[in-house]
Amino acid sequence: MATQVTAKTRRNSTFLKIAIALQTLTIFLQAVSAGLLLTSSYGETLHSVGARVMYGASMLYVLTAVLAWKPGGSSPRPVRHASGFLVLASVQVVLGIAHVPAVHVPLGVLMFGLSVLTLARR
Numbered sequence: 001m002a003t004q005v006t007a008k009t010r011r012n013s014t015f016l017k018i019a020i021a022l023q024t025l026t027i028f029l030q031a032v033s034a035g036l037l038l039t040s041s042y043g044e045t046l047h048s049v050g051a052r053v054m055y056g057a058s059m060l061y062v063l064t065a066v067l068a069w070k071p072g073g074s075s076p077r078p079v080r081h082a083s084g085f086l087v088l089a090s091v092q093v094v095l096g097i098a099h100v101p102a103v104h105v106p107l108g109v110l111m112f113g114l115s116v117l118t119l120a121r122r
Contacts, residue, residue: 012067012068012074013068013074013122015064015067015068016061016064016065016068016078016122017119017122018064019057019060019061019063019064019065019082020061020115020118020119020122021119022057022060022061023054023057023058023060023061023085023115024112024115024116024118024119025057026050026053026054026057027054027108027111027112027115028112029050029053029054030047030050030051030054030108031108031109031112033046033047033050034047034105034108047096051092051093051096054089054092055089055090055093058082058085058086058089059086061082061085061086062079062082062083062085062086064082065078065079065081065082066079066082081118085111085114085115088107088110088111088114089111091107092104092107092108092111095107
């Protein structure tokens, strides 16, 4: 029984790492598309599509954290972290739509740093 719980916990941890890595990657790609936004005609489209993908990755992180916590019996801390990222992503989307780059850009940098830190701690 203990080996089954350990294997399940390890698998849940792996899925959680993948979700965090995906979120980190999508946030990084948003920074790249923001640069393209300033220099090319298709940058706005890429940044808009990337925002949806990044938001989806944040929702996947929440779902993965909940699934790792509830049936696996692990700590609820990843759920709080994932929920915080989803709140930050929501604020990012609102600020982007409202064209408030003075807050949107620093918040994006903060989100990327936090995501990298979370990934490194896993």
